[in-house]
Amino acid sequence: MDSMDYGVLTPAWAGTPAAAQATDAAFVQAMLDVEAAWVRVQADAGLCSAQDALAVTAIARVEKYDLVSLAARTPDGANALIPLLGMMRAALKESGAAASASTALHRGATSQDIIDTALMLIASRTLAVATGPLRRAADGLATLAQAHRSTVCVARSLTQHALPMTFGLRAANWLSALLAATRQLEAARLPLQWGGAVGTLASLDQFLAVRETIATSGELSDKLAEELGLSNPGVPWHGNRIPVTTLGAALGGVIAALGTFGADVLTASRPEIAELSEPREAGKGGSSAMPQKQNPVHSVLLRNAGFSAPGLVATLFTAAGTAVDERPDGGWHSEWSALRELLRLAAGAADHAATLAEGLNVHEDKLLSNLQLSGDAVLSERIATVLAPIFPGGKPAIQQLVIDSLTGSTRLRDLLRSQLPVSACSDADLDNLLDPSGYLGSADRFITHVLAEFSAWKESWQPQH
Amino acid sequence: MDSMDYGVLTPAWAGTPAAAQATDAAFVQAMLDVEAAWVRVQADAGLCSAQDALAVTAIARVEKYDLVSLAARTPDGANALIPLLGMMRAALKESGAAASASTALHRGATSQDIIDTALMLIASRTLAVATGPLRRAADGLATLAQAHRSTVCVARSLTQHALPMTFGLRAANWLSALLAATRQLEAARLPLQWGGAVGTLASLDQFLAVRETIATSGELSDKLAEELGLSNPGVPWHGNRIPVTTLGAALGGVIAALGTFGADVLTASRPEIAELSEPREAGKGGSSAMPQKQNPVHSVLLRNAGFSAPGLVATLFTAAGTAVDERPDGGWHSEWSALRELLRLAAGAADHAATLAEGLNVHEDKLLSNLQLSGDAVLSERIATVLAPIFPGGKPAIQQLVIDSLTGSTRLRDLLRSQLPVSACSDADLDNLLDPSGYLGSADRFITHVLAEFSAWKESWQPQH
Amino acid sequence: MDSMDYGVLTPAWAGTPAAAQATDAAFVQAMLDVEAAWVRVQADAGLCSAQDALAVTAIARVEKYDLVSLAARTPDGANALIPLLGMMRAALKESGAAASASTALHRGATSQDIIDTALMLIASRTLAVATGPLRRAADGLATLAQAHRSTVCVARSLTQHALPMTFGLRAANWLSALLAATRQLEAARLPLQWGGAVGTLASLDQFLAVRETIATSGELSDKLAEELGLSNPGVPWHGNRIPVTTLGAALGGVIAALGTFGADVLTASRPEIAELSEPREAGKGGSSAMPQKQNPVHSVLLRNAGFSAPGLVATLFTAAGTAVDERPDGGWHSEWSALRELLRLAAGAADHAATLAEGLNVHEDKLLSNLQLSGDAVLSERIATVLAPIFPGGKPAIQQLVIDSLTGSTRLRDLLRSQLPVSACSDADLDNLLDPSGYLGSADRFITHVLAEFSAWKESWQPQH
């Protein structure tokens, strides 16, 4: 039986483009990329030959390595870089590369340099894949917010009907959370790790001193970061895990923002509520036993991601808060799979959210009829505010009528009318008062605010690759 | 690039026998096993033909399925069983099986029946693989406890030297935690899930009614549980996730018990302390940059597991506490990878702990010299207890001398001697008083107690497969 | 401004009897109780005078101590026992007690002995308070399960309508989870911690040797456990934190079982669903702004507890898995507030669950009308099973009609009738087939099973104090 994972137990990202970006193979490729980039940087600086760089680059392809064997040797040194390096050296030898290529390989580096940098590289690649779906999701929500500025519906608090609102505002609220979370993710820096065995670059500096080169280790680090498309933090962060908690928390934030979107769609998809439904797609959402059943799978998977992320975020904070020595003793090792899974969950959730936001079916009739379910009582707050000064008996009398309308069969309007002189409030005024679309407060202003934030963000978009 | 995981980012279980037991492929095999067992149970009850059972059993081998494709279709229905069932039906057709085989397949079941039962099946298989190492680890610790009953060392509290103890007691303490945790894991029941679409078995009961068979759905469930080696809880537990939290907490307990063993070995392996060292094994623990360095990798990996588990345990409790409806809406989906990873971590940790407990190097000279580092002051508690009644100035005078001995260069013994009349306490009595091996209290009794518990447990061991 | 907490930010337990059992004051009282019990045990064994025991017992009342001042001195030694001991000694002196009372106080003990034992004592007391509500909750659910054995309703999967079931089965499912969790909590042992400074009882044993008493430290530990109503584990567990994770996980299980009950009631309380409602109680559930609104507060608070517990459970597992030395260096300190809060949450949740289970309003009309919402399609599984062999075109033709009925306006019954010869299936048979109450499978059997488990448990109940 093989020892591979495919995503069969993690439906939130299985089958999405994210699935390919943070696999074990992708991580090994990233380690290979870091090692190869470092040899190329050395070659550019005259510290090894161009042929050495070509030779290392040629063997830096994951297809060349037996990952089953690599995984089996991973516990020997408690990480995968150590056996990979041995395999790379063997591959270099087999390829007929000069011994100098093997010497240049990994020069001055430590396994944590390669692993941390490779994790940031797969972060960068997974985020690149997630960018499109995150933008599509945001765009879809913005379109819904705009399209439904005037679609009146019921707002709920602690699961109960509260007041009228618009569906456009609900979409704007989802968008507002997604914007806040996505911008934090964009702001999270993905730093190069480059410090050598204990974060002093002593070996590299010694080598440079022996070579009497003019290149400094600082300049070489800059070039390596540039080659890999990462930021250079200026100092190693072997024991400072704040870059990891920051990235993890930003991923957790995106997952949370999408989780709340999914949770609301799930509620609204219940047959009794039926305000929203997921886009029907061939072959999706079917039940193995019940043909009539259409499962809201995108929402379920968003919620799935929302439940899975917090424990992983906690693992990153635990590792960060217990790191010891110049290079940690077990906590660091716990970060790898937690961070990788957060990357996949965020990117997978982005994919499902994009489909959902773009294709969401909005059932305006149900939005309206659900609002009407609570009758005039949903406006009791407004009624009290407006009528209290002119109603015989004031606010207490009004509140009694609200309760009477809930327990009896007479509409609140009629109860009010029976006690409220027409001279104080005409029939038309009373009808206006009981019109939910007249009691939306600043809903429209808030939609405009969020859409403006979205537009400002959209202007910052770089074209995607 | 492939979409598989190999364990490259999870060194705590990569390369151990556990790695093969809870992979995606192992999980798919378990789902296939459940489906095939169910058809065989039906055949035994005369509900389908023996040929149908053979046909389904024949195609119930994971090698026959493209897991990449399966994973890609997993999000369509938010789980892997739905596409797998389609693939199985296609395979049956291709194999020339009768249509009745396809009809018998999955009869009356729901995807959650298969998935929950398959998870318990991989739990059972992973625990079977973990049993040997857990017993070896316990046996190794018991041997250490027995062998070092009289090896005096320093006991530490809040990292500081406190009093003498024996290394045997320390080993007994590790064993005590491991025993408590392992027995809970043994007590955790691995239940069959069998309830049909909503936990009523309506479809199966309907089928049995139509067939006018004498078999009842209750009896068939019993037989299925027996066929799979699982317990039958008597009722479905689609929405009751306590069986999952119980198993997860038991796994977390084992990982914690081993984590604390690893943490202590790590501390004791520090060069300045050097009381313990990991067994040297060829090719293990080497550093990529520093040949002189031998890393305590087994301990690091135990600690790694100890850091990774709690977040996963929390995910299981979150899913359990938020389950809704007859079958949950996202929380359930989060259990799968969390439970699977806890299984792998526990079994992988058991493997490392067995190696470590069996091969641990105990450096008695350093145990002794570290104890001596604190000088006579490590016995200040005893000195105060015994001498206070006879010492001029009583306990305060003694405490002052303790402090003097710590700040000055005179041994506490000599300071005491200078003020304590020989008539009150002879030189020999004073030497005895300052002998750490005379101040071990109930250490030996506690070792005996734990070893007796271990022996009782050992008698319950079934021979392993 | 005072430095006290009252429960204002933790509504799940504020205002319940649980609130008084695990406060800071209750914990200090428990520490005082342990110290006093220990002196009484000594007096009984002739190791100090009866007067000493009376003197210590007299000052072992929390009202005598300034907790603000105690809290302020807590960080000095990283725990509260150290300053409390100083305060107790001062109180003894002030009370005119003999110096021997002060000497007997805390004899041979370490702060961890007192703190761990005191935590188990407040666990015991909080669980005693929780027992009644847990039984009431279970009894209430059992009553619902029995009363609604025949109340047909719709079962849901992934939020969507699936098949018919009975509300009695739903209640039985809640009960099943609660039973499983509560029995685990009952099984969790609450052990005495008694080991002295490093878990050897060296000081106590030394004292006993000097006194040439026949009492042994083992016998004294037994008596202390008995005096406090705790179990005696036979060995100290300073570094073995499995007793804590076991208790914490059991508490988490109860909270999860109640959380899922609350989550289901919340869903069913939505106005569009309206199958259940919370008991109306004067002054509860009102909204500050909307008089018509009745909030399902008990359910919200159960859900609140369900969300709060998993992170605390994780903290206990983290502390357990990283404990070092004979007495841990920070993880142990993290257990205290996590365990205490889990105790309060479980007991508070039990209280809300009892009220909810006993007073839940079941709206049978809505249970029925929601079921009818999905029309005959909710029985499509049954229809396919029964009619496929006799329907022209078989299962595919039936499935097409199901889809037609969902998209068109004709009832599925009529569509079926139009293609199904009366000779194959009479009108009466077709009506029977489409009667949801005929498609409940083993629902009744499962209710009976759970109620039998409940009855067996009930027989084990001791009368409560």
Added chain:
Amino acid sequence: MDSMDYGVLTPAWAGTPAAAQATDAAFVQAMLDVEAAWVRVQADAGLCSAQDALAVTAIARVEKYDLVSLAARTPDGANALIPLLGMMRAALKESGAAASASTALHRGATSQDIIDTALMLIASRTLAVATGPLRRAADGLATLAQAHRSTVCVARSLTQHALPMTFGLRAANWLSALLAATRQLEAARLPLQWGGAVGTLASLDQFLAVRETIATSGELSDKLAEELGLSNPGVPWHGNRIPVTTLGAALGGVIAALGTFGADVLTASRPEIAELSEPREAGKGGSSAMPQKQNPVHSVLLRNAGFSAPGLVATLFTAAGTAVDERPDGGWHSEWSALRELLRLAAGAADHAATLAEGLNVHEDKLLSNLQLSGDAVLSERIATVLAPIFPGGKPAIQQLVIDSLTGSTRLRDLLRSQLPVSACSDADLDNLLDPSGYLGSADRFITHVLAEFSAWKESWQPQH
């Protein structure tokens, strides 16, 4: 027995200034402050009288309210604001305030507006108290980094000796993490929550419309934010919990950065290592049983905070990812105590870190002797780099000598000398090669980099209140 908490079980913040900032009483005061500020804003806008504002401000003092009673009524509406509002209205009446004051109180607001804003207010106040200690801690670390630029010591990896470094770099690494975390905390916005019952401000807007005032709800929100010293996000965030996860993650980051500092000091304080020791303070760190023992309590408490925070951070992400409707149903309620505890832990940890960083004893002799413990082998990486080209037998021969030196009794220097011709490497050159202070790489450059970042940050400091 009272129902109050004092911090007795949470030593990380008990007794620090933080203890007073996030208590239940402080939170109630913050709710009172928000309500009073809102009435003052109304008065300024002419929406109520100045007398009303004075009347409300006068009763907005926590001392006026019975918090035990308030807590007891908290579960009635699942939050504390609802009963507090009733108490405030009673207090207004009793104070003889005009009825209009009671009407202006809470006008247009919902309980979540007040509670979320009050939480941000106590966040603001707790952070204000934490700012000083965080700066002191950073300053202390910067001073250590500067003072120990040339203090050579051993760097460790996976607990083992690796290479030389300077203690200044270790301090700079702690500082680097603290800087990164603190700047994120400073960047976290503390937003006003102002949306009314469902986030539309409908009631307030209705009131303004009736009053025909020129003030808009947007302007009033701006003024309220200004009055409270919070930021105005422009839209309500009742269902968007990203502001809470962002703040929680930033607090978790600070705690993690300080936790790793504490963990390193704990290791270095072990008697066998003894490179660092905590400042001795009268009455701190003593043991109840052992006078010779000085516990590193500040470090233990930093580690304690580091263990306690991750579970609380996870709770915030769980609540955020599962929020439903316009106002959530239980997750929100779980945020309160988690966020409050993170605030206290961060501020308490800051206090301990400041004391520790300012008073840390650095034992240079032990830093040196521990480095020497590994002998010349700690430079094996350097030796290989420099000597390989000139050594007979090259790198393999050197590595053999390293191993010989570890297993035998001859110094590596002498083994090297015996095979290395003086012509190739003079005695002086060999001694230089084996001088650890010559193999520090970029340690100094990295210190300079971190100190420059610190200085830049320091320039941004506002004088504290």
